[in-house]
Amino acid sequence: MVDPAFVLTMARYNAWQNENLMAAAAGLTDEARRLDRGAFFKSIHGTFNHILWADEVWLSRLLGTEKPTVGGRGSAAYIEGWDPFCARRRQRDRAILDWAQGVQPDWLRGTLIWYSGAAGREMGRPRAFVIAHLFNHQTHHRGQIHAMLTAAGAKPDDTDLFLVDEAR
Known part of the structure; x- marks a missing residue:
């Protein structure tokens, strides 16, 4: 069940794993991070960008907050440089953590209405469902990054959710 404790745990997990994978990726050359490795967003850098x-x-x-000026098709090239990407990623992780600390049960029971560029129409879903999607999407693509990093010879740390409290 998605409740405030779940949201905070997943926000902490998100920040922890982004740091984990960015540290592993930092040991690669820029060329290695940008190499097309056959993933949906092609490269390690491109997949990191899409998540951000x-x-x-x-x-x-x-x-x-302000939304990106590029659409989904341009998401793999969202932030060009590695250092600017890492700085922006850390800022967003902090924003997600700050937001998660204030999530209330009543808010989660509400509905979010938005225009989806991917679907080409207005959408509405329970906020709790949207939050589950947000964190699931991150985890899905970080799994792709982990596989690409491992194939490139990098060694990310553990990724198990139950370890998040011990690592932070």
Whole structure:
């Protein structure tokens, strides 16, 4: 069940795993991070960018923050440089953590209405469902990054959710 404790745990997990994978990726060359490895968003860098882009889209819908100026098709090239990407990722993780600390049960029971560029229409879903999607989307694509990093010879740390409290 999606409740405030779940939201906070997943926000903490998100930040922890982004740091984990960025640290592993930092040991690669820029060329290795950008190499087309056959993933949906092609490269490690492209997949990292897509996750950040999607997080910013959802934050704009949930919090009214500025949404990305590029669409989903451009998400893999969202932030060009590695250092600017890492700085922006950390900022967004902090924003997600700050937001998660204030989520209330009544808010989660409400409905979010938004225009979906992917579906080409207005959508509405329970906020709890949207939050589950936000964190599931991150985890799905981080799994792809983990596989690409491992194939590239990098060694990310553990990713198990039950370890999040011990790592933070």
